[in-house]
Amino acid sequence: AQSVSQHNHHVILSEAASLELGCNYSYGGTVNLFWYVQYPGQHLQLLLKYFSGDPLVKGIKGFEAEFIKSKFSFNLRKPSVQWSDTAEYFCAVNGGFKTIFGAGTRLFVKA
């Protein structure tokens, strides 16, 4: 069965710090990978996605993620966070049938 693991449940950073959020999945076949973001009081929206091709994908607001197939990982990165990045971040994996979401990582950026 598919599963998604996000290692960090809560992350607190100061503005301008670099960010890396871990995401690992378990699924043996071809996967499509997503990162969604949920700003306080808002609905989830897509940050970036990987279907195929270049394993380093760039998303909105300066975020990027790298798919490392051998490690079953799809970590999210941003070189310099801003206060407005405070949100909940969800990694999601689809192995062809349904999309499974990770438990989420709550990021708080101190101004």
Add this chain to the structure above:
Amino acid sequence: DTAVSQTPKYLVTQMGNDKSIKCEQNLGHDTMYWYKQDSKKFLKIMFSYNNKELIINETVPNRFSPKSPDKAHLNLHINSLELGDSAVYFCASSLEGPNTQYFGPGTRLTVL
């Protein structure tokens, strides 16, 4: 224009009542979903419909019954509400297959 809309946004009700949440999407998508997000923000799929046909039905009490009158609508009816049903319910839609999902604003259900 709102892509995925849900009504109501807030729902406060007593245990034992029956309530419905409505969802509509104007994106022309084939597939719609209901998710439950608990107080710890954990997001769990409940149901998925493709072209009005149920394709995913997770382990959800049969007090929850989805209905899709057409491709653009997916409603959720809940019978005999319990305290544990309190959560935020999100509707989402996508093109058929493992595509990006577009989420509605959520319905915060509080059962007293």
